[in-house]
Amino acid sequence: MSASGPLAGRTIVVTRPQAQAAPLAEAIAAAGGNPLIFPLLEIAPASDPQPLADAVNRLADYALAVFISPNAVDHALPAIIERGSWPTTLLPAAVGQGTVRALAAHGVTGCIAPTERFDSEALLELAALADERVAGRRVAIFRGDGGRELLADTLRERGATVDCVTCYRRSGPSAGLAPLLSAWREGRLDALTVSSSEGLRYLVDRLDDEGRAFLQATPLFVPHFRIAENARALGLSNIILTAAADAGILAGLGAYNWPK
Template identity: 50%
Template sequence: MTVRPTLPPSSSCLPAQPLAGRCVVTTRPAGQAAGLLSALAALGAEPLNFPVIGIQACDPAPLRGLDLAAFELAFFVSANAVAQTLAVRPRADWPATLRVATVGPASARALEEQGFAQVIAPTTGFDSEAVLALPEFSADALAGRQVLILRGEGGRELLAETLRLRGAQVSSLDCYRRVCAALDPAPLVARFERGELAALVFSASEGLRFFLEIASTAGRAMLAALPCFAPHPRICAALQAAGAACPILTTPGDAGIAASIAANLSDPSV
């Protein structure tokens, strides 16, 4: 796979508004793009969210009936998992002895905002592999422990399978599903055809799949013509398979993604 690595986002080498006049299109769910949009706007961009992913709650009955006291560790796969779970089982339902963990800074902040302290989360990587490298997820730490994974429907099985191999007793519960949003692509396509779009940003592989369902042939033309940024190698691989000319791997996190885009779009070769 040919993936262009992100350029070092050194602010000392960039103008104060390196993205001035550039329309950067993000694809996060509605209500979940504010941090990235703000980071892009701070660098002068015209950020435009095209929210291709819709989030739907799963049947709440299994979660309502769950005995949380039976578990010693609860892992939330995303900020969506936090929001959907706590909407059904508020903070007061959670035993003080039940430790909580998650995959990255956004979901950790979501847990902290709900009143959870000492959230376990990786400081780099922000994926299942990074979580599994934490000492709290070692075989010595988890052998014989009851672990609850709160996730989206159809998510990766790597975490659950690895924890079972390490001796944990793992229960997984789907608390939300991702669906293709009902969007009219015509305004976005028109801006692309007028040459007004500078880049596309995909934060999830599902976002790419839904983007192509919505925008169809025009979407593939955008992938081929515009710089496409993603914060994880798996998304870059999906982009390349979908026809992106050269996906660009960014630094993770909202500020890192924005800075990586600024560094690359300021490079004359992009």
């Protein structure tokens, strides 16, 4: 760990799923901080593989394939590639730039995605998803279990036929909270970064009164206003809303007025 930098001496918890945690953790370390990787969500293949298999078999029937997250790419693309090449008539779309990069790593390019806000609302503002572009066409949304229905519902309102394809499932962490509680009790946990409302709910639900008091006193850096709203609904108040994605979180950490 570097002895200097804007985060020197600060232990910052990275709560992204294990497969997506490394870039932010490495950036924190490069800024002098001590990243503590503690995923709040565990990702596994969907309980029922048939919907993904069905979507892969009729992939050429779709005009648009939307991937909600890098996890959706990681769990859908191997099945797609195993069956054959990406259809030339199929336009890939993503909610965030991390998902764009995940698609590119599998050889899928030409993906459309928002460039500033990374959510369903921003994706729906793109010209490629306008009424006249999707009406009468078939759309596949590759996603995890549950989640918001805004994207699917809006595309249906615009005249598209939408298939929501669950290709992975999320669950709370199976590991105990001992690493977090130990760091808190030893006074060496300075902040948490949280990019999932669902993951934050898992954490709050599993903490006892002592743990919740620690969490309430700890700065919580979140990259989207909806996560901030959900954090407040869970009773938290020490919330710092940053710009989007890892870059926004890192900028927020660097600009924070840390106690001496």
